Amino acid sequence: MKKFLWLWLIATLTVLAWGFHLAIFVAPTEATMGNIQRIFYYHVPSAIMGMVFPYVNLIGSLGYLYLRRNNPLRALAMDALALAAAEVTLVFVSIGLVTGMLWAKPAWGIWWTWDERLTTYLLLWLLYVSYMLVRRFSSTGQTYTLAAVISIFAGIDVPIVYMSIRWWRTQHPSPVFFGGPDAGLDPSMVPAFVWNILGWTMWGVFILVLRYGLERRRQQVQQQIANSALDAGLEGNA
Amino acid sequence: MNFFWTTLHHLRKDLKLEWRSRDAVNAMLFFALLVVVIFSFAFDPTAAVSRQIAGGILWVALVFAAVTALNQAWARELHNQVLDAQRMSPSPAAALFLGKVLANFLFVTFIEIVLAPLFIIFYNLHVLGNGWLLLLVLPLGTWALVVNGTFFAALGLRTRNRELLLPLVLFPISLPALLAMVQATTAILTGEADPGLWIQMLAGYDIIFTTVGLLLFEVVLHAE
Numbered sequence: 001m002k003k004f005l006w007l008w009l010i011a012t013l014t015v016l017a018w019g020f021h022l023a024i025f026v027a028p029t030e031a032t033m034g035n036i037q038r039i040f041y042y043h044v045p046s047a048i049m050g051m052v053f054p055y056v057n058l059i060g061s062l063g064y065l066y067l068r069r070n071n072p073l074r075a076l077a078m079d080a081l082a083l084a085a086a087e088v089t090l091v092f093v094s095i096g097l098v099t100g101m102l103w104a105k106p107a108w109g110i111w112w113t114w115d116e117r118l119t120t121y122l123l124l125w126l127l128y129v130s131y132m133l134v135r136r137f138s139s140t141g142q143t144y145t146l147a148a149v150i151s152i153f154a155g156i157d158v159p160i161v162y163m164s165i166r167w168w169r170t171q172h173p174s175p176v177f178f179g180g181p182d183a184g185l186d187p188s189m190v191p192a193f194v195w196n197i198l199g200w201t202m203w204g205v206f207i208l209v210l211r212y213g214l215e216r217r218r219q220q221v222q223q224q225i226a227n228s229a230l231d232a233g234l235e236g237n238a
Numbered sequence: 239m240n241f242f243w244t245t246l247h248h249l250r251k252d253l254k255l256e257w258r259s260r261d262a263v264n265a266m267l268f269f270a271l272l273v274v275v276i277f278s279f280a281f282d283p284t285a286a287v288s289r290q291i292a293g294g295i296l297w298v299a300l301v302f303a304a305v306t307a308l309n310q311a312w313a314r315e316l317h318n319q320v321l322d323a324q325r326m327s328p329s330p331a332a333a334l335f336l337g338k339v340l341a342n343f344l345f346v347t348f349i350e351i352v353l354a355p356l357f358i359i360f361y362n363l364h365v366l367g368n369g370w371l372l373l374l375v376l377p378l379g380t381w382a383l384v385v386n387g388t389f390f391a392a393l394g395l396r397t398r399n400r401e402l403l404l405p406l407v408l409f410p411i412s413l414p415a416l417l418a419m420v421q422a423t424t425a426i427l428t429g430e431a432d433p434g435l436w437i438q439m440l441a442g443y444d445i446i447f448t449t450v451g452l453l454l455f456e457v458v459l460h461a462e
Contacts, residue, residue: 065457123410123413126410126413127410127411129410130406130407130410130411133403133406133407134393134394134397134403134407137394137397137398137399137402137403138394138396138397138398139396139397139398141461142396142397142461145457145458145461146393146397146458146461149393149454149457149458149461150393150407152450152454153411153447153450154410154411156446156447156450157410157411157413157414160414160442160443160446161413161414163414163439164414164417164418164439165414165417167435167436167439168417168421
């Protein structure tokens, strides 16, 4: 397992290095935005990852709630998955927001606009911050259940948020958003984009697995402590 | 039928408790009034433009007032281990939740009834759109706040920093509802836009989150 992780890390770094090479040196300079556009190769993969990992979090949470009665040990593993996914989500969404702002300042002249996509994305970030807060604040025994419930609420909330912001913003035409790279990607830019998205997906999975392993070990240590306390109590009685 | 009677029982109990102490309603009322006064420092409340922001202020006042009361909503059940008794009782947990939501809904509605004339006096408001639509927007918005607020207050009951946690969880989840409430109220006050879409959205939000709350409340109540 350890060997596999190392191999995976080396492969990830290689892909990322190749992606960097393609994005910075090989891909042609964009006509209107110039070199600023190159942040696109990092912004879009992070943004996409930030929208994929919430599903992993939701799956982990649903799995926890489903298993917690009849298979508590398996349920704990699901919770570790949910936690790892939530943290990776936060990292990617934060990177997506920051790189987006870095791009927006030279391209639009402003750091931020309350456009439909930006607002939705910010709300996604807020939801996951509150998820992490619940995990921090709740007492150890209930953290898993409460966090899973919050995750389900967030999962239901996200589509509603998306629709509501769309209605809000279609009523007021947004002034600064032009089609952007969505309008189509020049074929010469595609390799840089594809390699970067592959690299960052591998990186995300790597971090997820590491964080999952860490959380599993924390859970095991906690269980050992609880077990030894139980044993000590039994010996004391005997 | 059993569910209905249990809900009614919980509602009656909460109303009776509130009637004897009047803690929540008094606190909410005074708090909302303070917010209204403080906002008048920030801008000229009698100016014509204030109509544009009055909807936002009304809801901010109500939201903060509701949170102060919701934090206390379950604290009553903690005295003398009442909540543990509720957990052991065979009656449906969702009925306890629904009764609590209904009680809080009535409290916040009462605040709105008292606050509305004050708002009109202090902010020199007269409604330019269909005023009667407010009778639809206010209950729907209140329900959205109260149903999620009661749920998250129960969720945070045994956490550290309970009173801090409620707004931190409630506001992010309620943001679409808050957006709809403010937009609908502003549309009605200014008469410039059609609030229909926002009212539908609020109704949808209410239905969805009431269902989710009723389904998941048992999980939260027995979270150990």
